[in-house]
Amino acid sequence: MNNGVFRNLSYGVYIVGCKYEGKYTGCTVNSIMQITSSPASIALSVNHDNYTHKCLEETKEFSISILSEKSNPLAIGTFGFRSGRDCEKFEIIPYEIVDNLPVIKDACGYLICKITNKIETLTHTVFIADVLNGDIMDDKTPMTYSYYHNVIKGKSPKSAPTFIND
Ligand SMILES: Cc1cc2nc3c(=O)[nH]c(=O)nc-3n(C[C@H](O)[C@H](O)[C@H](O)COP(=O)(O)O)c2cc1C
Numbered sequence: 001m002n003n004g005v006f007r008n009l010s011y012g013v014y015i016v017g018c019k020y021e022g023k024y025t026g027c028t029v030n031s032i033m034q035i036t037s038s039p040a041s042i043a044l045s046v047n048h049d050n051y052t053h054k055c056l057e058e059t060k061e062f063s064i065s066i067l068s069e070k071s072n073p074l075a076i077g078t079f080g081f082r083s084g085r086d087c088e089k090f091e092i093i094p095y096e097i098v099d100n101l102p103v104i105k106d107a108c109g110y111l112i113c114k115i116t117n118k119i120e121t122l123t124h125t126v127f128i129a130d131v132l133n134g135d136i137m138d139d140k141t142p143m144t145y146s147y148y149h150n151v152i153k154g155k156s157p158k159s160a161p162t163f164i165n166d
Helices: 003-008 051-059 073-081 145-150
Strands: 014-020 023-029 032-037 040-047 061-066 095-098 101-104 109-120 124-136
Touching: 014 051, 014 073, 014 101, 023 040, 023 051, 023 073, 023 101, 040 051, 040 109, 051 061, 051 124, 061 101
Parallel strands: none
Antiparallel strands: 014 023, 014 061, 032 040, 040 124, 061 109, 095 101, 109 124
16 A cells, blocks of 8 residues: 555645634644535544544534635644644634634635534544535635645644654
């Protein structure tokens, strides 16, 4: 098996945001795909160990900030390598509130989602969610996962579903 072949799958880079126990929290994800267009729904894979997993399980609501190539990579690192268990990530990265959920200010778009179903795997839950709202925030090019790796030279932690140990 050549694990390198997984690098040929395409993704974007996103910040999932939720509100849990009165605080905003969330994490970086790449594993989002649109499932249906009418009604619009998406799927998202989240590691069982992530604090965000607990928040999603309990609140069933989240935002997706779609990052652009011009978004500050600090957001990816802050939300992707620190945990909401011991860090208030939204205190570090500028955000605005849409439908009671936090959206990163320099994203190029957002979606507001409500979880309707889930599929369990050994390490990750695939949440299925209806998209209740969404908008384009600017016309910058959305960031792809390969742009993050090849141009920004970013890394992914073990908890990312697409982690490759090389
Ligand atoms: C580029 C990138 C992509 C990631 N994609 C995912 C993902 O799709 N699913 C996931 O569960 N974690 C993913 N992660 C890892 C989480 O963002 C990371 O474990 C985070 O620290 C979890 O924070 P939390 O404990 O506050 O939820 C990714 C991280 C990076 C940097």
